[in-house]
Amino acid sequence: ELKVEQNPLFLSMQEGKNYTIYCNYSTTSDRLYWYRQDPGKSLESLFVLLSNGAVKQEGRLMASLDTKARLSTLHITAAVHDLSATYFCAVDGGNQFYFGTGTSLTVIP
Amino acid sequence: NAGVMQNPRHLVRRRGQEARLRCSPMKGHSHVYWYRQLPEEGLKFMVYLQKENIIDESGMPKERFSAEFPKEGPSILRIQQVVRGDSAAYFCASSPPVTQETQYFGPGTRLLVL
Numbered sequence: 021e022l023k024v025e026q027n028p029l030f031l032s033m034q035e036g037k038n039y040t041i042y043c044n045y046s047t048t049s050d051r052l053y054w055y056r057q058d059p060g061k062s063l064e065s066l067f068v069l070l071s072n073g074a075v076k077q078e079g080r081l082m083a084s085l086d087t088k089a090r091l092s093t094l095h096i097t098a099a100v101h102d103l104s105a106t107y108f109c110a111v112d113g114g115n116q117f118y119f120g121t122g123t124s125l126t127v128i129p
Numbered sequence: 130n131a132g133v134m135q136n137p138r139h140l141v142r143r144r145g146q147e148a149r150l151r152c153s154p155m156k157g158h159s160h161v162y163w164y165r166q167l168p169e170e171g172l173k174f175m176v177y178l179q180k181e182n183i184i185d186e187s188g189m190p191k192e193r194f195s196a197e198f199p200k201e202g203p204s205i206l207r208i209q210q211v212v213r214g215d216s217a218a219y220f221c222a223s224s225p226p227v228t229q230e231t232q233y234f235g236p237g238t239r240l241l242v243l
Contacts, residue, residue, distance in 0.1 A: 062237050064234075065231045108172070115184055116177055117172075117174065118174070122171050
């Protein structure tokens, strides 16, 4: 079974700071997805990464994929309070997505 | 274009009762997936369906759980004789026939078993 690990699990960061969330997975896959989930809500699609070296940016978030290292990163630049949420990476395993454990991000003033 | 719809949003059942969760995929989407999320955890795959076909049910518990996606109407996840451990958020996702698209998630059904 494909395993997906995220770290850190919990992240508390000050507004204006930068940080990176890491997503490692155990088996070859060329497709990786990032989602955001607010408490009690559904998952919102953030990024779709479909090839080695793919980099996508939206606002203060930037995601990248290294399929050789089986690693994706979600970089946060100059964090603001609105980014507080849980972030999940998911790897396409064919018939299903395999989700990471999530990173709970809290941005404090 | 309405998103993925699920109902009910919240469902309370007593142990031993049945729970029926419904999912209508986005327009034009023919692939439906069900996931379960326990508190403070990620989503775990349960089943993948296309119209009138179960493609992959490797994540479904062997007993009490079943899923269908009929030719007409929503996909249904059915849990018979619910137990407290079934309490979770159940999310449905859909995707179009073309692969490599992301999966679009519904708002979820939060099941509480008393």
